[in-house]
Amino acid sequence: MQRSVVKQLSPLELGAWGGFLRAHAALVHELDRQLETAHGLPLTQYEVLLHLEGAPEHRLRMSELARSVLLSQSGVTRLVDRLQQRDLVVREGCPEDRRVLYARLTPDGARALAAARPTHLAGVRDLFLRHFDEPELKTLGESWERLVDQPQS
Amino acid sequence: MQRSVVKQLSPLELGAWGGFLRAHAALVHELDRQLETAHGLPLTQYEVLLHLEGAPEHRLRMSELARSVLLSQSGVTRLVDRLQQRDLVVREGCPEDRRVLYARLTPDGARALAAARPTHLAGVRDLFLRHFDEPELKTLGESWERLVDQPQS
DNA sequence: GCGATAAACTTGTACGAACAAGGAAATAGT
DNA sequence: ACTATTTCCTTGTTCGTACAAGTTTATCGC
Numbered sequence: 089m090q091r092s093v094v095k096q097l098s099p100l101e102l103g104a105w106g107g108f109l110r111a112h113a114a115l116v117h118e119l120d121r122q123l124e125t126a127h128g129l130p131l132t133q134y135e136v137l138l139h140l141e142g143a144p145e146h147r148l149r150m151s152e153l154a155r156s157v158l159l160s161q162s163g164v165t166r167l168v169d170r171l172q173q174r175d176l177v178v179r180e181g182c183p184e185d186r187r188v189l190y191a192r193l194t195p196d197g198a199r200a201l202a203a204a205r206p207t208h209l210a211g212v213r214d215l216f217l218r219h220f221d222e223p224e225l226k227t228l229g230e231s232w233e234r235l236v237d238q239p240q241s
Numbered sequence: 242m243q244r245s246v247v248k249q250l251s252p253l254e255l256g257a258w259g260g261f262l263r264a265h266a267a268l269v270h271e272l273d274r275q276l277e278t279a280h281g282l283p284l285t286q287y288e289v290l291l292h293l294e295g296a297p298e299h300r301l302r303m304s305e306l307a308r309s310v311l312l313s314q315s316g317v318t319r320l321v322d323r324l325q326q327r328d329l330v331v332r333e334g335c336p337e338d339r340r341v342l343y344a345r346l347t348p349d350g351a352r353a354l355a356a357a358r359p360t361h362l363a364g365v366r367d368l369f370l371r372h373f374d375e376p377e378l379k380t381l382g383e384s385w386e387r388l389v390d391q392p393q394s
Numbered sequence: 395g396c397g398a399t400a401a402a403c404t405t406g407t408a409c410g411a412a413c414a415a416g417g418a419a420a421t422a423g424t
Numbered sequence: 425a426c427t428a429t430t431t432c433c434t435t436g437t438t439c440g441t442a443c444a445a446g447t448t449t450a451t452c453g454c
Contacts, residue, residue, distance in 0.1 A: 101370055107384075110389055235369065236263055340402040
């Protein structure tokens with residue numbers, strides 16, 4: 089009779105899973121470092137600016153922003169606080185629903201984003217994309233989708 | 242004359258990169274939640290126990306541990322503090338080099354690990370491994386390796 | 395051997411994020 | 425209309441991590 093014996097991960101599985109964790113840690117750390125040293129802009133702040141730029145009117149509700157950048161609501165409140173102190177973003181109220189606040193990209197914010205973008209894109213390409221060919225990119229993208237759309241289980 | 246015009250990511254590239262970020266966030270969050278609710282053990286603590294179990298004598302130097310779990314030295318100091326308070330780990334000195342401290346897995350720690358392991362493995366399999374077939378796992382593992390071994394650039 | 399340099403940890407401190415509770419405004423039910 | 429519920433955001437607090445400085449021990453150069 090066996091107690092507490094669980095089938096461990098195979099080397100193949102371990103390589104895929106462990107590598108995933110290590111790769112993520114290394115990449116995010118390095119990208120953040122690059123952005124921070126070159127433009128004084130942490131990766132999270134960069135991502136907020138990026139999402140705002142892509143949004144209609146260059147603005148997004150705080151709650152939408154929270155979903156985009158994978159942060160808690162309160163996390164976004166404080167993140168936008170910091171961006172607003174640097175005049176990269178402003179908050180503005182919504183007349184139709186006075187509970188909501190929009191975060192809007194300022195001209196300064198747009199400039200900061202434009203300045204930082206080449207650094208970031210170069211980093212992503214050099215550290216990540218470069219290592220995959222086109223079919224692999226496609227497969228990856230599809231895999232992540234399957235993985236995030238919670239299976240019904 | 243074009244200023245600040247940078248080639249953006251293609252949809253393919255964006256799917257692979259953005260999906261990677263989202264997948265990581267979702268997975269780690271969910272795995273941590275599972276472990277925490279089922280066994281009151283955060284993922285980082287679980288990983289320390291796991292590495293210690295796999296090590297000779299079930300012990301590792303603090304600095305080795307830091308490398309294994311992708312944390313700063315001081316981060317590990319405090320993580321081991323927490324584990325030691327729960328008697329899952331003990332610190333012991335090294336006679337040959339009195340600067341080093343070993344963290345050693347206690348019987349309680351081994352038990353906690355054994356209890357948590359099925360939960361964690363099931364989570365990893367269900368949330369991650371399940372979505373890839375064997376050749377994909379192989380490719381992934383190889384990709385992460387290329388990616389982490391800093392290219393000489 | 396002795397002083398300088400380096401290595402292994404820990405501690406002080408600051409910061410970013412999460413969670414829980416709270417306030418204000420909208421919506422729903424009756 | 426009026427209260428109850430829900431939504432949207434912020435604030436109080438705690439926790440985990442990083443960075444820099446400090447302590448102790450080992451190593452290196454001479």
